[in-house]
Amino acid sequence: MKVIKIDKKDWAGGLGKLSDAYRLFGPVKDKDVSDFKELAAGELPDFDFLNTNLSAKSAVFPQNEVMFEYSLDESQEDHHIMKEPEKDYSPRAVIGIRPCDAAAFLLVKRNFDTPEYKDPYWIRAYEASTFVGLACNDPGKTCFCTTAGCGPFHEDGLDVLIADAGDHFLAKAITEKGEALLQAAGWGAEADGGQIETMKKAAEAKISSTVSTDSLKDKVTTELYDASFWEDTAFACLNCGTCTYVCPTCWCFDIQDENYGKAGIRMRNWDSCMYPLFTIHGSGHNPRGTKTQRVRQRFMHKLKYYVDKYGAGIQCVGCGRCVRLCPVNIDIREVCEFMNSYDPAATTCKAA
Amino acid sequence: MQNPYWPYPVRIDNVITETEDKNLKTFKFIFLNPEDEEKFAYKAGQFAELSITGKGEIPIGIASSPTEKGFVMFTVNKVGLVSSFLHAMRPGDIMGIRGPLGNWYPWEKMEGKNVIIIGGGFAFTTLRSSIIYMLANRSKFKDIHVIYGARSPGMLLYRDELAEWEKRDDINMHITVDATDDPDWKYNVGFVPTITEQKAPPSDGETYAIICGPPIMIKFTQPVLDKLGYDNDHIIMSLENRMKCGIGICGRCNIGKEFVCKDGPVFTLGELNTTPKEY
Numbered sequence A: 001m002k003v004i005k006i007d008k009k010d011w012a013g014g015l016g017k018l019s020d021a022y023r024l025f026g027p028v029k030d031k032d033v034s035d036f037k038e039l040a041a042g043e044l045p046d047f048d049f050l051n052t053n054l055s056a057k058s059a060v061f062p063q064n065e066v067m068f069e070y071s072l073d074e075s076q077e078d079h080h081i082m083k084e085p086e087k088d089y090s091p092r093a094v095i096g097i098r099p100c101d102a103a104a105f106l107l108v109k110r111n112f113d114t115p116e117y118k119d120p121y122w123i124r125a126y127e128a129s130t131f132v133g134l135a136c137n138d139p140g141k142t143c144f145c146t147t148a149g150c151g152p153f154h155e156d157g158l159d160v161l162i163a164d165a166g167d168h169f170l171a172k173a174i175t176e177k178g179e180a181l182l183q184a185a186g187w188g189a190e191a192d193g194g195q196i197e198t199m200k201k202a203a204e205a206k207i208s209s210t211v212s213t214d215s216l217k218d219k220v221t222t223e224l225y226d227a228s229f230w231e232d233t234a235f236a237c238l239n240c241g242t243c244t245y246v247c248p249t250c251w252c253f254d255i256q257d258e259n260y261g262k263a264g265i266r267m268r269n270w271d272s273c274m275y276p277l278f279t280i281h282g283s284g285h286n287p288r289g290t291k292t293q294r295v296r297q298r299f300m301h302k303l304k305y306y307v308d309k310y311g312a313g314i315q316c317v318g319c320g321r322c323v324r325l326c327p328v329n330i331d332i333r334e335v336c337e338f339m340n341s342y343d344p345a346a347t348t349c350k351a352a
Numbered sequence B: 001m002q003n004p005y006w007p008y009p010v011r012i013d014n015v016i017t018e019t020e021d022k023n024l025k026t027f028k029f030i031f032l033n034p035e036d037e038e039k040f041a042y043k044a045g046q047f048a049e050l051s052i053t054g055k056g057e058i059p060i061g062i063a064s065s066p067t068e069k070g071f072v073m074f075t076v077n078k079v080g081l082v083s084s085f086l087h088a089m090r091p092g093d094i095m096g097i098r099g100p101l102g103n104w105y106p107w108e109k110m111e112g113k114n115v116i117i118i119g120g121g122f123a124f125t126t127l128r129s130s131i132i133y134m135l136a137n138r139s140k141f142k143d144i145h146v147i148y149g150a151r152s153p154g155m156l157l158y159r160d161e162l163a164e165w166e167k168r169d170d171i172n173m174h175i176t177v178d179a180t181d182d183p184d185w186k187y188n189v190g191f192v193p194t195i196t197e198q199k200a201p202p203s204d205g206e207t208y209a210i211i212c213g214p215p216i217m218i219k220f221t222q223p224v225l226d227k228l229g230y231d232n233d234h235i236i237m238s239l240e241n242r243m244k245c246g247i248g249i250c251g252r253c254n255i256g257k258e259f260v261c262k263d264g265p266v267f268t269l270g271e272l273n274t275t276p277k278e279y
């Protein structure tokens, strides 16, 4: 598709036009960390970041979301009956999302949009969104996207890919949604697409961090589950949940009712497999009661169960957030190597 | 887009206290909109989320049978937040039901076969559904045996129905209690694994055993079934992991790559042997 040149002096004006047709979301700095927020009128996304602290998943899957409203007031005709609230699913554009976060939506979609059940909240927000990606000219040390099915100029999941070329941006329209957005912004000067290819090769060459995932699908689940390295892997884990919270491909949630006097809402909130309450039964029994069991669940889900369930690679896009932000330096790249190279025969005691 | 989180509104029609410790109550519900009852078409072995507005939802096995029309029925143990609140609710109160959810006992495969049902404690709810269903379709099955045990006579669920089934000659009932000082007790005394050893028919190679109960009962009944010639693909179990969404989306109830809420709760022992034992 077309590549458009956007002079940086035309950037703010174009975004201004877009804000008539779209709700705009973008990375903004709060003290020294960047995160995705809905942009206020006239506010510009701040592109001076390696990657945001939290992923962009909240643009589609907010940390807290109202599912239903209800009344407990028995004088109301529809008391105790759940009602879906009105929500704003008008077009929204996520400006400056990294390619890994956009690719993550495609992985997560397999969970929320299934043949049997459709999660209406996620799907409506996703369909309302146009993703304008910001290519990574200088990937970070912990980025391993190129071996996690993704890359610094990866296009899957994006509608537009923007690359920063100094005094101008190059914008590649990837989908019709993307083309419509470029048009709405009034950006139309066609440019030569070759430069993006050159920049892409240069960026990919800068990535030194990798994972091997080729053998994961052939491992026997129960053998990998019983591997001896889990205890050691989990040893320092605090079960703080940071890794799951910042991850673009973690989707687990809890459902809670909250009452205010005689009215209330049923809402969902991000949850984490790192917390014991995630799985504890009413009886007190907990199938994942120890931290080793919970750490194992996180890695097994991402690197084995997901791989087996969908046959479409790992549930990780290599954004490196969990590696950078884990307080005790637990590193998914290392665990992935353990798992991918695990050989039960080599670790059992050879007594005979 | 149909919202799979939306509970059908229902009215509590009737509440029965089942056990002498008053911890188990059976609730009969009637759908406020009759067309919702049709949408709620279920099979024995499935469950639903009971939605108590303002408190939350709990996954509970459907105790009524698809052959019983006009209502749905659940038997609930008083455990924590939601189940305790439900226990304090009364006929006429409005709440919600979401489902049916999960898979069911393999009725298609069990047709034309002998079936033995083994239940312990209050995990007899979907087994009641199954028995009523089989009796209403009696010609579809060969011999039916039921082994059901509780701590004491007063802890057995559905006592009137048990007594009726005892009188029939097309179903072999083996009711048992751990112990009793009731001189009028006419049935067995002993733990479920022991009674299974004494009363269960050996497998003819195709007999299905459905087994639901506390982990300790399952642990000791399994070797008995092995001895009686039941292979792992003919032993059917139902799991109870903590749940929220009930539709395989919220991520908490998995055993390996299977979600107990969506791919289960019914699994064969053979299937369970290939997954991590996180239940």
Ligand SMILES: Cc1cc2nc3c(=O)[nH]c(=O)nc-3n(C[C@H](O)[C@H](O)[C@H](O)COP(=O)(O)OP(=O)(O)OC[C@H]3O[C@@H](n4cnc5c(N)ncnc54)[C@H](O)[C@@H]3O)c2cc1C
Pocket (backbone or CB within 6 Å): A280, A281, A282, A283, B047, B056, B057, B058, B059, B060, B061, B062, B075, B076, B077, B078, B079, B080, B081, B082, B083, B084, B122, B125, B126, B239, B240, B241, B242, B243, B244, B265
């Ligand atoms: C498929 C299935 C069928 C079941 N059938 C029955 C039945 O027929 N009768 C019966 O009495 N109980 C049944 N249970 C167990 C029942 O769901 C729990 O006892 C109940 O959820 C406890 O909720 P609570 O709010 O009272 O307890 P709390 O401990 O306050 O629990 C808070 C929340 O955690 C979740 N939760 C807690 N324990 C469990 C659990 N064991 N299983 C699933 N979710 C849990 C629920 O969402 C619950 O609302 C079944 C469970 C499953 C998964």
Ligand code: SF4
Pocket (backbone or CB within 6 Å): A236, A237, A238, A239, A240, A241, A242, A243, A244, A274, A325, A326, A327, A328, A329, A330
């Ligand atoms: S961020 Fe690190 S310490 Fe915290 S739960 Fe995840 S692995 Fe454990």
Ligand code: SF4
Pocket (backbone or CB within 6 Å): A243, A246, A247, A248, A249, A250, A302, A315, A316, A317, A318, A319, A320, A321, A322, A323, A332
């Ligand atoms: S697991 Fe870690 S590296 Fe992979 S997508 Fe999640 S946060 Fe990024």
Ligand code: FES
Pocket (backbone or CB within 6 Å): B242, B243, B244, B245, B246, B247, B248, B249, B250, B251, B252, B253, B254, B259, B260, B261, B262
């Ligand atoms: S209860 Fe949500 S995935 Fe099973």
